Amino acid sequence: MTTVETAVGATKTMVLNMGPQHPSTHGVLRVLLELDGENVVSAVPDIGYLHTGIEKSCEDKTYSQAITLTDRMDYLNPLGNNLVYCLAVEKLLGLEVPKRAQYVRVMLVELQRISSHLVWLGTHAIDMGAMSVLLYCFREREEILNIFEHFSGQRMMTSYIRIGGLALEPPAGWRGPVKRFLEMMPARVDEYEALLTKNRIWKGRLQGVGYLSPDDLIAMSTTGPGLRAAGVAYDNRKLFPYSSYEEFDFKVPTRTESDCYARYLVRVAEIRESLKIVKQAMDKITDQGPIKADAPGIVPPDREKMKTEMEALIYHFKIFTEGFSPAPGEAFVAVESPRGELGCFVASDGSPKPLRVHFRSPSFINLQALPLMVKGQLIADTVACIGTIDIVLGEVDR
Amino acid sequence: MNEFLTHYAFLIVPIIKIAILVLLVLTVDAYLTWLERKVIAHIQSRWGPYRVGPHGLLQPLADGVKFIFKEDPMPAGVDKIAYFLAPFLTLMLALTSLAVIPFGPQRFTIWGYETHLGIADVNISLLVLFAITALAVYGVALAGWASNNKYSLLGGLRSSAQMISYELTLTLSVVGVLLLAGDFSLRSIVEQQAQSGKGLVSWNIFPQIIGFLCFFTAAIAETNRVPFDLPEAESELVAGFHTEYASMKFAMFFIAEYTSMITVSCLCTILFFGGWLSPFPVSWTFTQFLPSVLLIPFGLWVLYDGIRYETIFGRLLLPGVGTALLALGGALLAYPAINGYIQGPFWFFAKVFVFLFVYIWMRGTLPRFRYDQLMSFGWKFLLPVSIANVVLTAAAILIWGKH
Secondary structure, eight states: OOOOOOOTTTOOOEEEEEOSSOTTSTTTOEEEEEEETTEEEEEEEEOOTTOOOHHHHHTTSOTTTHHHHHHTTSTTOHHHHHHHHHHHHHHHHTOOOOHHHHHHHHHHHHHHHHHHHHHHHHHHHHHTTOOHHHHHHHHHHHHHHHHHHHHHSOSSOOOOEETTEESSOOOTTTHHHHHHHHHHHHHHHHHHHHHHTTOHHHHHHHTTSSOOOHHHHHHTTOOTHHHHTTTOOOOHHHHSOOTTGGGSOOOOOOOSSOSHHHHHHHHHHHHHHHHHHHHHHHHHOOSSSOSBOSOTTTSOOOHHHHHHOHHHHHHHHHHHHTOOOOOSEEEEEEEEETTEEEEEEEEEOSSSSOSEEEEEOHHHHHGGGHHHHHTTOBHHHHHHHHHHHTOOHHHHHO | OHHHHHHHHHHHHHHHHHHHHHHHHHHHHHHHHHHHHHHHHHHTTOOOSOSSSGGGTTHHHHHHHHHHHSOOOOOTTOOHHHHHHHHHHHHHHHHHGGGGOOOOSOEEEETTEEEESSSOOOTTHHHHHHHHHHHHHHHHHHHHHHTOOHHHHHHHHHHHHHHHHHHHHHHHHTHHHHHHHOOSOHHHHHHHHHTTOOGGGGSTTTTTHHHHHHHHHHHHHHTTOTTSOGGGOHHHHTTGGGTTOOHHHHHHHHHHHHHHHHHHHHHHHHHHSOTTOOSSOTTOGGGGGHHHHHHHHHHHHHHHHHHTOSSHHHHHHHHHHHHHHHHHHHHHHHOHHHHHHHHHHHHHHHHHHHHHHHHHHHHHHOOOOOHHHHHHIIIIIIHHHHHHHHHHHHHHHHHHOOO
16 A cells, blocks of 8 residues: 655645545546645555456466457557557467458557547546537447447457457458548547637646656656657657558657647547548458468468368367467567557467566556656646546556 | 404515425426436437436436435534535525525515515615625535545635635626616616616616626636536546535535526526516517417427327326417417516526526536636636726716716
8 A cells, every 4th residue: 555655743735545436537546646735746646456467367378368358458449459469479470460461450450549549538528627528539439339349249348359360351341331430530520629629728727737858758668649749759650660550651740848738639630640541551451362371270260161171170179279389489569559659578488378478558657657747736737647648547457 | 364464464475485486496406407417418419318207307306306315424523513504504595595586577466465576675685695695605615624525625625715706706797787777776777777668788788798708707606617616626526525415415515506506697687688678679569479479389399299209108298298388378378468477587587598508508518627727817817807897887987977
């Protein structure tokens, strides 16, 4: 249990226990605020209320089984978690994923980024008192979840990205809903901006709040929109492209103010950029072609082959009973999640179960910046800062 | 018996009036919550209450029952007297402030006792009203202090500061109106706006537009509503001063908040929008059929909607309501005496409704101010502007006279 050291009687400060049950700590974050009136003297975040042991549990699963656990880590970005884990295992195995599967991955992950930013925008707006934006954002997120359901049968915990490719062939007629979404969305983003961007109360609440210099942010290895709002164009999709991101044309939005308002603008701009990527990916995805790598023994065989070929049946049996065993070694892959650099480290000892799986989760690392951000600000600003860091507690505590 | 009534009419008539008004206000409060939920739901592309009764019309009833039967835990270490006193005080003051508001022009005599629409007709009614609303800060501050909760304490402190700061603007912004009327009585303020007989153009809103804007802004802050709902800023202070209140005590704070919304809307109507006066010139006598012209189509629409409603209860209730509205509209057409009588209250409540709608509309649209911004907005902007308005109005009256 974390405590704040205060000299009783000597100071005029009050310790306010914000959370773990509080409307705007986005889950179960506990922040101990030392207050002088309404000014924050110091803040100590206390985490661990949502510890699920996902990393440890992965060690007791085969490589394929662990995918379903990663869904539940950052629950606003399940496909991104699937992707980073699968990329790490594929690197360990040296697998080459077919282009078609890569494009589908990119499209879905970008849709996921939009939906994550929508949840962020909605919850942040309701933290600031603008309650309608939440409902508008969730209305559009619903469309994205419907697309996911169309692809994988699941709305949130999709587990659609698998080692070596995808779980299923994209469903017939998938272009329709994606196209409708792409046509509808730009006008909807304009709608949110009309409500917020030039609103004087909104600007007053966010501008100049939670400033951190780029040096501080880099020193605390903050990544994601928070860093880009400070003018550092650090984006793994551009710098260390994965899944054929180098073939896509998009910009990395940056601002220089490094306050809550800049972080808001960066995220809204990212929604627009992601829409562009989704559009390009949709055009690149062909109607025919493989969606799984050609790696018998690792990628489960087609149903049809399994019923006609002896080897396929044996492989299928082996994969689902014993699993596959990569050669001893380790691999690290980092992708750009909606919250920042999401890394995955997988180590193998040659057995069918990973020796160690570790995630470099951006929420956890970005949360370090909170005490520095809120120092000397007001309670209301603390809420704004927690909001613009965009933490997902499931990922902080994984 | 009759002799008894005549003798004690001065006592019995006000008591009956008070009972009617309190019941009326509590019902309106309940349906205001329904209206708020419905309007905000439609702003946010939802349906809002729909399950309890047709169109969720029985939802306020269900909420009331729920509040009464809820457990009412008291946190440890509270200051018991203040803790119990706070909600009663808040509700009592909110209801009391309605006593001086006149709802219509008529005076009538019951059992030999001459009375009017409204409870008390004091010649300093505006001062009384401000005095009572100024006391409301005690309820909030006591609740915050007595709850033994840091969130409540912060909420109570915030709202004490906020209400006292905005009280000044609230009072100063009506000085312009007082200068024009030359009287503290709400009744004479309305009558002064009727003098020219030209309807809309003689309302105070035109010479006092700045005063009105200051007044309405300060009034929203005074009633702790969005965008000035800092004392109960949900995302920061959980529920502010009423965090530790549950069950009926919480409901009392809630009713008090909605009652003060009604009071403020009534005040806006009286001070700036001509109270019960029709917006049309007196010579346009045909406009007095407007209530029935509105009621009959509305009744028809309710009837039409009711026949097709999906539940049997709705198909029974809604057509009944529709028929009643139709009958009322028809009766107003058939009996011009009644029609003439309801003109004042009709316009009064129509205007009040518009203000209540604006309140709800803002809640669906705007974010919340920060504490320091609220304070600087109140002291550095609203207060100077309202003082300037007083000076300007006084100068204008000095130069051009009152009309």
